[in-house]
Amino acid sequence: MTALPPEAYAAALASHEGVGPATLRRLLASDRPEVAWSRSGYAGDVRAIWLRHMDAGITVLTADSPGYPARLVGDPESPPVLFCRGSSGVVSKHPTVALVGTRSPTRYGIGVAAQFGADLAALGVSVVSGLALGIDGAAHEGACASGAPPVAVVAGGLDDPYPRRHARLWDRIVEQGVVFSENPAGVRTEKWRFPKRNHLLAALSDVVVVIESRHGGGAMHTVSAALERGTPVGAVPGSIRSPASEGTNALLFDGCFPVRDVADIVAALSLCGIVLPTSVARCSTVDPPPEVVGPDADVLDALSYDPSSLDQLARVTDMELSALCGALERLASVGMASQDGGWWFRI
């Protein structure tokens, strides 16, 4: 039987029932994990716990382990024992930007999250997110497609992907980047664990960007944790009528910097002293819009940036439905209109 490494005792301590971060920090403050384990008097099969983590491919890190992220050292809430799958070193090699938001986003939010995720990764920035449904997932989907390794921070044990629907995305992140958790294998993802996860997420990020958030949404935990650490927080402006943008618009009112495109995030990074090797041009839409004439122009006039039903458009334009649909399709083909579930709007 080979001797167990100190991390095995750390994992055993973290896995013990009733041991929270505070107890863990106190136990490990003065002693090495193996000493702390024997002094604690806890009973448990250290080897079995260790093997369980090894089998699941989980790396256990204590503050003394070489792979422990440098940016967590000195953090007021630095986890005494950190679990990860993938290569934990990526958070030290790349600048990190957290893209967070609501679990029930609009299509706008999903689109923005995916685009920012892809653009940041292409610029060599690691995208940090929580692997939740909605904005988190969309940001990671975008980030996985290109460039810098993605970073995920989750609330439960690393042996059980949560939410189930993101199991494949989870595997891709493990492959390309890293997934962190404060909790050992076997811990179920429970609601009350999310705020703590969000604090760790903020601690790992150079800049936090909220894409869409409802009033009092979970992303606000990330925001307050970031503000406590002096991390810049940006928010993507949204429609004042969209409940999904209530939280982000309130953040803008409170003084967070507005994020219109990736260039704004890059500017925030450079203010923190992180300069990217590649420069970013601000997205511009200077293409002159194609000229629209005839009945199509009437239809375009009737369209607004808020979606309208076909019925409304038919009433306003007083056109035959077939002709109206034809005009809308033509406008869509030149990129001036779009529809979602049959509701049409200008773009």
Next chain:
Amino acid sequence: MLASISAATLTGAVGRPVSVEVHVSNGLPGFTIVGLPDAAVRESRDRVRAALLSSGLPWPLRRVTVNLAPSGVRKGGAGLDLAIAIGVLVATGELPAASTDGWAFCGELGLNGSLRHVPGMIALADAIPPSLGLVVPLSDMREAALVRGEAAHGVATLAELAAILRGQSPWPVMPEAPATSPGGLGGPDLADVRGQRVGRHALEVAAAGHHHLLMVGPPGSGKTMLAERLPGLLPPLTPEESLEVTRVHSAAGRELPHGALVSQPPFRAPHHLASLTSLVGGGSWSMRPGEISLASHGVLFLDEMGEFPVAALEALRQPLEEGVIRISRAGGTVTFPARFLLVGAMNPCPCGEGMTRGACNCSVVERARYTRRLSAPLLDRFDLVVPLARPDPDELLSPEPGPPTAESAARVTAARALAAARVGHPEPPLQPAAKHLISQRLRAGELTARGVQKVGMVARTVADLLGAETVTEAHVSDALSLRMARSVVTQ
């Protein structure tokens, strides 16, 4: 001492001839029925006895045995009461045996000796050999006459029938059939619907091309109101369809309209808590037609489609494909017609506000769970998946009625005529721009091969409704917009 009387019983929507043999012998007074009777048949003893006594006819204080042949077939319902009563009368010598030769009897008895309605009279009348005359309750005579004509006779009471069979009085004359209300389409009118151009258009397309329709919209967008008005757009039933529909409705024990023949397309709207059996038909052995068969040649409306059990929805797939439903039980297999126009309605999400951006509070998981009920193969059966919106308040409150059903029905009839005239001729080619639009969608992956075919068919119907010969880009755009809510229900 022995009598044999012809009658019929119902298995599903199909009648089977039954010979009711009654034997009266000396012994302890008693009454036994053999030959696989169900509870209702077994209880006929009490009805028959009371009916005979109330009619002033004697009940034998002897041993009575009733055999229902063929003995292997289950007999259900109270329709054999009359045949048993006549059998008892013949076996006890109250009626001459010769008087019942050449006659069959179907009817339920009341304790006062009156003859009562029996469900499925058409199918029963069908089962009686054509050489026999048929005696039925007066209330069922019109139904029986549909298939038996002059050979059907209606009688009001058992006493009256006994008198006729004894030759003491003549057969009553068949009362004059009430004139079938001409043109009275009945049902609600589209004029009650305000606004809803898209909804009306979708109804016309569905009716003209027999395209199954799924309406997706928030509560209060008029989905149910529109669906109820769809049968009014369908052409009246042909005589053959009419008889088929009447048969099924009769077998299900539904009350038939005056004149007995169902001539308007039926409309059935089962609740989402309806059991699978009540939807598709069946039962342990009585095999009754279900809602989908009652809706045959008409409209089957499933409101709150997302709330129906998955099993019920999946059971619709085969009848949608074949136009019939085959129900197999240990006791055998029956086939019912099930050629209906399927109209579904659902909210875009559990809270219903999903189409209006930002107003929906449902989580992604809730929405997915709600729409997952509709499997992709079932969704593929819907050529039209139409997004509906709440009507504009001004239009809703306007005192002016909307365009009436007659206007839409005329367009549908014209379109159907155009389509019928095209049968056997090569399809006129699509306009190049229309073809381009479809191929663009195919390449972008927004349409599958099946989708292309469906869009083509719907575009053809749209063109027919507008009286156009070739399918243009506008018609294809229209057809595309009539399936745009697919993206809402396939998240």
